[in-house]
Amino acid sequence: MIIVVEYNIKKAIIESYKKLLHYGQELSTERWQGDKPLDEFIEVLNFVFQSKIPEKIEEAKKLIDPILPWADEHFEERISGIPYNPPPSSERWNNINKTEKWYSKEYKDKFSHTYPERLWFKKVFPKGLRYDTGDLYDIVKLLAKEPNTRQCYMPMFIHEDITAALKEERVPCSLGWHFIQRNGYLHVNYFLRSVDAVRHFRNDIYFAVRKVYYILEEASKLNSFFKDVKPGFIHIFITSFHCFKSDRYYLEKYIEKKEREIPSP
Numbered sequence: 001m002i003i004v005v006e007y008n009i010k011k012a013i014i015e016s017y018k019k020l021l022h023y024g025q026e027l028s029t030e031r032w033q034g035d036k037p038l039d040e041f042i043e044v045l046n047f048v049f050q051s052k053i054p055e056k057i058e059e060a061k062k063l064i065d066p067i068l069p070w071a072d073e074h075f076e077e078r079i080s081g082i083p084y085n086p087p088p089s090s091e092r093w094n095n096i097n098k099t100e101k102w103y104s105k106e107y108k109d110k111f112s113h114t115y116p117e118r119l120w121f122k123k124v125f126p127k128g129l130r131y132d133t134g135d136l137y138d139i140v141k142l143l144a145k146e147p148n149t150r151q152c153y154m155p156m157f158i159h160e161d162i163t164a165a166l167k168e169e170r171v172p173c174s175l176g177w178h179f180i181q182r183n184g185y186l187h188v189n190y191f192l193r194s195v196d197a198v199r200h201f202r203n204d205i206y207f208a209v210r211k212v213y214y215i216l217e218e219a220s221k222l223n224s225f226f227k228d229v230k231p232g233f234i235h236i237f238i239t240s241f242h243c244f245k246s247d248r249y250y251l252e253k254y255i256e257k258k259e260r261e262i263p264s265p
Contacts (some may be wrong), residue, residue, distance in 0.1 A: 001045075001046040001047075001048060002019045002023055002044050002046070002047050002048070002241075003047075003048040003050075004016050004019060004047075004048070004049050004050070005050045005051075006050075006051050007051065007052050008051070008052070008063070009051040009052060009053070009054060009060075009063050009064060009205070009234075010063040010064070010065070010258065010261075010262065011051075011262065012049060012050070012051040013064065013065070013201070013202060013205070013258075014255055014258050014259060014262075016047070016049055016197070016201070016241070017197060017251050017254065017255050018255060019044060019047070020042060020044050020047075020197055020241055020242070020243065020251070021042070021248060021251055021252065023044055024042035024043055024044050024242070024243075025042070025043055025044075026040055026041070026042055026043075026245065027040065027041055027043055028040050028041070039244040039245055039246050040244070040245045041242045041243065041244060041245065042242060042243055042244075042245055042247075042248065043240055043241065043242040044240075044241045044242070045239065045240060045241075046237075046238075046239060047236075047237075047238040047241035048235070048236070048237055048238075049205075049234075049235070049236040049238070050233060050234070050235050050236075051233065051234055052232075052233055052234075053188075053209050053212055053231035053232060053233060053234050054209065054231070055230065055231060057210070057213060060206060060209050060210070061206075064202055064205050064206045064209065065202055065258070066202050066203045066205075066206035066207075067094045067095055067202070067203055068095075069095070070089060070092055070093065070094055070095045071203050071206055071207070073088075073089045073092070074087065074089040074115075074207075075206075075207055075210050077089055077115075077116045078115050078116050078119055078136075078207065078211075079119075079136065079210075079211075079214050080116065080120075081120055081123075081137070082116060082120065082123075083114075083116055083117040083119075083120040083121070083123045083124045084114060084116040084117065085110050085111055085113075085114045085116070085117045086102070086103075086110070086111050086114060087114055087115075087116050090102065090111070090114075094199060094203075102170055104169060105167065105168070105169060106167070106169070111170070112164055112169040112170045112171065113161070113164075113170065113171065113172055115156070115172075115174075115207075118155075118156050118158070118172070119135060119136045119154070119156075120135045120136065121133050121134070121135055121158075122134060122135045122138075123135070136154060136211075137218070139152055139154050139179065139215065140215055140218040140219050140222070141222065143179060143181065143186075143215065143219050143226075144219045144222035144223040144226065145222075145223075147181050147223065147225055147226070147229075148181065148182070149180075149181075150180060152178065152179040152180060153176055153177070153178045153179075154176055154177045154178075154179070155175070155176040156172045156174040156175060156176050156177075157171070157172050157174070157175045157176065157193070173192055173193060173194045173195060173196075173200065173204075174190070174191075174192050174204070175191040175192060175193055176191055177189070177190050177191075177208060177211060178190075178191070179211075179212070179215060181226075181229060182232070184228060184229050184230060185229065185230055185231070185232030185233070186212055186215065186216055186226075186229050186230070186231060186232050187232035187233050187234070187235070188208050188209075188211065188212050188232075188234050188235070189235045189236075189237070190204070190208045190234065190235070190236045190237070191236075191237050192204070192236065192237070192238045192239070193238075193239045193240065194238070194239065194240040194242070195238050195240070195241050195242070196242060196243060197241060197242065197243040197247070197251065198243050198244075198247045198250060198251065201241075204236075205234065205236070208234055208236075209231070209234060212231050212232075212234075213231065216229055216230075216231065
């Protein structure tokens with residue numbers, strides 16, 4: 001297990017990249033994103049990340065350095081209340097290319113999953129085994145009703161993803177987000193089975209942080225208690241933190257560039 005704890009989230013990201021390059025083990029896997037990988041990987045197992053959530057969105061953009069403007073466009077899809085599949089931003093994924101390869105092998109006009117679809121799951125699959133299914137706004141309502149709840153968990157990975165994987169479909173990297181308020185701060189614990197350090201890591205951090213802002217804003221409309229609650233800490237637990245071997249040079253240069261931007265103490 002590798003652990004990174006830094007109050008400054010920019011420093012935490014840089015340190016995460018350093019740990020991956022230093023401690024990562026080389027391996028080959030059968031598939032990546034539902035397809036055959038083009039290269040071997042460098043991987044750290046059971047990676048833990050902890051940092052302070054920036055107070056404001058603009059600060060988060062500057063420190064986390066997500067891939068903009070795509071990340072903002074896609075985040076708006078995630079909180080839109082619309083279970084997009086495919087999401088319109090997939091035409092411009094990471095400002096680079098169209099994600100045609102993400103279409104399901106079985107359902108040709110749909111992706112095997114999308115984040116907006118899972119976050120607003122009740123609009124496509126309203127009935128569960130015994131109870132109605134929930135969505136992101138039910139998370140808001142639960143937290144507003146019980147500010148100290150320990151039950152505020154938004155799942156992403158669901159039972160059908162196991163059989164989808166057997167069919168060599170893409171399945172979510174994110175397992176889910178656990179939101180918890182303590183002592184006037186809203187924290188998020190983010191669980192992932194797998195993260196690509198170059199293509200997803202900073203975006204995933206940004207999306208989790210933006211969810212905290214969203215939940216605080218919406219919960220404050222239902223319960224005035226949350227008007228004084230601030231963003232707390234983000235804790236991330238990743239089973240496989242990895243990059244392609246061919247990404248090593250990019251990460252080394254990224255580390256050099258971002259360390260130059262951090263003022264000396």
